[in-house]
Amino acid sequence: MGKFRIAVHITPRKGLLDPQGNAVKDALHTLGFKPVKDVHIGRYIVIETDAYDAIAAEETVTEMCRKLLANPVTEDFEIESAVHA
Amino acid sequence: MKFGIVTFPGSNCDYDAFHAVTDVLGEEATYLWHKDHDLQASDVIILPGGFSYGDYLRAGAIARFSPIMQEVAAHAKGGGPVLGICNGFQIACEAGLLPGALMRNSHLQFVSAEARIRVETADTMFTNLYERGEILRIPVAHGDGRYVAPAGVLEELEAEGRVIFKYADASGNLSADANPNGSERNIAGIISEGGNVLGMMPHPERACSPLLGSNDGVRLLESILARVAA
Numbered sequence: 001m002g003k004f005r006i007a008v009h010i011t012p013r014k015g016l017l018d019p020q021g022n023a024v025k026d027a028l029h030t031l032g033f034k035p036v037k038d039v040h041i042g043r044y045i046v047i048e049t050d051a052y053d054a055i056a057a058e059e060t061v062t063e064m065c066r067k068l069l070a071n072p073v074t075e076d077f078e079i080e081s082a083v084h085a
Numbered sequence: 086m087k088f089g090i091v092t093f094p095g096s097n098c099d100y101d102a103f104h105a106v107t108d109v110l111g112e113e114a115t116y117l118w119h120k121d122h123d124l125q126a127s128d129v130i131i132l133p134g135g136f137s138y139g140d141y142l143r144a145g146a147i148a149r150f151s152p153i154m155q156e157v158a159a160h161a162k163g164g165g166p167v168l169g170i171c172n173g174f175q176i177a178c179e180a181g182l183l184p185g186a187l188m189r190n191s192h193l194q195f196v197s198a199e200a201r202i203r204v205e206t207a208d209t210m211f212t213n214l215y216e217r218g219e220i221l222r223i224p225v226a227h228g229d230g231r232y233v234a235p236a237g238v239l240e241e242l243e244a245e246g247r248v249i250f251k252y253a254d255a256s257g258n259l260s261a262d263a264n265p266n267g268s269e270r271n272i273a274g275i276i277s278e279g280g281n282v283l284g285m286m287p288h289p290e291r292a293c294s295p296l297l298g299s300n301d302g303v304r305l306l307e308s309i310l311a312r313v314a315a
Contacts (some may be wrong), residue, residue: 016188017188
């Protein structure tokens, strides 16, 4: 057993309208960052959990994403490798 | 007939729903606390509007795990009527009682206004006292009301007559201007496969008196009464 820290990135599914991302993109253009093509705004969640090992921790957090942290209809998630907390 | 109105931390339309059921409809209503496991023999469940759990994570995402929701899901599974209004619609989607999801309004602003919705299907538990194509004036008040679902699900909903309200203008056109939040296909309300769970963003319970601008919402409640009592 050990204590692990895992970061999760949750983003709006590609192809779905992302009004927040669009609003920020427009603001960046106004500021002069003309080459900006696309902005997506999501959520960054850090979870600390006890687990048998890093693989078990990642599996558990994947399950958390499927059940609660991400909406399967509208969002995608990516989890980073578990690190010892 | 007894209506059970669920109060989550952050619900704020539970009193409006109570008023509509008891004072306008003349039926019995009771509040159901989210931590309870007892529907108190309610015939109809209302998931009211508000901001349950402060809309943390996503609107409705946490409320779905409230203890009472297990009983609400069982009630729905057994064919019992469930009316999810605004935040209640969001909760019903998160809980899997209805397909799809409600996302941030396309214009990013909270919208509080009178909306017009067109009755798409009149042969349901919730709309049998309306005419198909009728335009209702019902207020909306939300920041996350843009209905989205995979294309296949939208097709299925339409084909099965499960989209029961769409945002429309006064002449009944499904224009973009009449759509207050950017919902796909102007969808304002849908029902479950069994027809007993309704989710809608507009607030029929706030359209129950001419004094408040409209009483077009009354027949929705009366429709439930007519169907369930029959």
